[in-house]
Ligand SMILES: *[C@@H]1O[C@H](CO)[C@@H](O)[C@H](O)[C@H]1NC(C)=O
């Protein structure tokens with residue numbers, strides 16, 4: 001969204017108000033036409049109460065259950081962030097929550113909703129991420145997805161997107177489908193990214209049982225314009241909310257987690273559910289989302305990967321928008337940063353060495 005405004009600031013001053021208005025209408029048109037093309041149907045899922053499926057992870061005092069136990073708030077204040085974790089590990093499944101993000105000034109704040117086994121497999125961990133990156137006042141939250149497999153921390157697979165709505169105003173469903181064959185990230189019922197497993201990906205495709213995590217934390221030195229904007233605790237506490245919690249997969253005992261052999265029945269159930277199918281309508285919604293809202297893709301970052309990783313599929317409608325840095329040709333978000341580990345207080349070996 002800000003891209004248009006940034007472009008207009010370099011134009012001659014006399015045409016500035018006109019370009020500003022034009023950009024504004026273009027924004028209105030493009031967002032409304034996208035959201036109206038998105039169907040309102042939602043997945044047929046069974047939701048859990050917090051205590052049925054999850055446990056506090058850190059910052060317990062900043063984890064607040066609703067009175068009916070069905071939703072939970074995670075707060076970040078000047079003393080600590082907070083987080084929760086699924087009580088079981090899962091070998092494949094569908095993992096989802098409706099999430100509402102903190103509003104107003106959220107620079108430096110990161111909300112993460114992800115699967116990982118970094119606590120158990122320190123050197124060979126798997127991970128599937130949604131990361132919501134806070135922003136300065138008036139600018140929207142941005143979203144990053146990422147995939148690691150078997151400790152592939154030197155090969156980040158980041159994509160970054162703007163959204164067609166304000167995620168701090170209302171709840172939207174964020175979901176991760178993970179099967180033996182593919183991974184799909186959904187926002188509401190729009191598949192925003194699919195990773196199809198290929199032989200060449202080898203261990204880079206997550207294969208070991210993972211837990212689901214939700215966390216809010218201070219990423220001042222990374223999240224917003226490479227750390228230029230820090231968390232400002234004048235606006236604390238920062239409140240994220242989670243409801244309609246879903247864990248549909250093969251639960252694996254944390255102690256005997258390696259014996260995930262009995263999962264074939266549950267796998268079949270997950271793979272035949274409606275969320276496992278990208279219908280032609282969803283395929284179109286995915287294409288539209290990606291060609292409008294994706295603003296960084298590792299697949300188009302040829303400076304970083306001279307040969308794109310094997311799962312990358314070059315889509316002309318997407319590719320023509322990107323420079324060889326994987327960033328947008330026009331009004332891309334100039335950002336140089338090095339992500340610092342920090343969302344889990346102990347144990348994770350997740351360290352993204354990328355420079356986005
Ligand atoms: C939703 O799922 C349940 C159980 O998984 C099933 O019994 C029910 O028929 C499904 N409903 C629809 C509308 O598909």
Ligand SMILES: *[C@@H]1O[C@H](CO)[C@@H](O)[C@H](O)[C@H]1NC(C)=O
Nearest residue numbers: 123124150151202203204207
């Ligand atoms: C994962 O990495 C370990 C250690 O490097 C290796 O021994 C193992 O074969 C890898 N597993 C897969 C599935 O690639």
